[in-house]
Amino acid sequence: MDKHNKLFIKGMVCNRCISLLNKELSRLGLQVQSITLGEVTLAENQPAINDTLLKTMLQENGFDLLRDKNELLTLQIKQLVEEGIKTQAETGTPVKFSKLISQGLNKSYDSLSTFFSYSAGVTLEKYIILRRIDKVKELLVYTDKTLTDIAYELGYSSIAHLSRQLKEVSGFNATHYKKIRKEKLAAAANNGDIAL
Template sequence: MLNNYKVAIKGMVCDRCILTVKEAFHQLNIPIVNISLGEVTTVSALSAPDTAALSEKLKPLGFTLLEDKKTKLVRDVRILVGQVYSGNYDFPEGFRFSDVVADALDRDYNTISNTFSESEHVTLEKYIIEYRVEKAKELLVYTDQSLADIADKLGFSSAAHLSRQFKSTTGLNSSYFRNIRKSKIALAREEEPSA
């Protein structure tokens, strides 16, 4: 069964508005299921880039995207996860993401976590682990940082902790991704023109 998502749009007052908004979605290749005054039902939730592009496209036409509180909360949580686990965050002693997100969003952590899980169909904790593992994969393939350095940058307690999370999340060892880096470097060397 498909999950349909509702997108509220301010300023739709007539049939011509429906046609104009429908065309905007079509131009951005965002599939819709249904459209009525003030509301568009899409096949899936809009990504942040889709939301930004749609907002830009609708604004000169006199329409405004209305973001509900839950959608905004989830977007803010995703942004904060991206900032904290970017590889550039200085993790203080006793760091807990739950404290950071509760302070940043001025909300109770349980409310934030429950809203996120309800909207995204994955727990916030699992989302964070998956995000950190994806970031670790990126760093293993595109940098020469050690696993211990990567673990430290992404807030893991040790390289062994990162390795365990890596194996349980991807089913692969971190060395698999380090070998991809080695293969990329070897290919790049082969493609260099000889002098």
């Protein structure tokens, strides 16, 4: 086996996927060197991987191996979008996704955008909006951040722009997600669980 054996995994969408896959790969006797959304690097000197067991485990957990170069490119674009959103959330600095993606893959943004639309069935711009709104919903439900804080962190030009986009994409406004947070906190308090 190569010193850095990489597996490209389809269907990983969040940190829980990373945690689950790390546990399942360990259960198969594989040592994970690093794991990110869509990509696993196994430690050196691994025993031979039983492809059937690996594929079965992945499919049972809603994942699959990527072997096609077009699927891999789509995954790489999605990873760069996630990286951009994470950078915005951590630094509060707006990210120019077209520059991030084109530089990250060393290809023109226009060609990557056209490819992504064909491959993923949604425009790259729409995908970025959907992923940013998913992050907004997550922050509204699992943190006590205000819409103002979130708009700043995720690089929105204004709170009004974020509010419009949230309503347009999800069908709900920020108040709806804050209500979900209150309900979760109340349920956790009633059950003696640790608060969100």
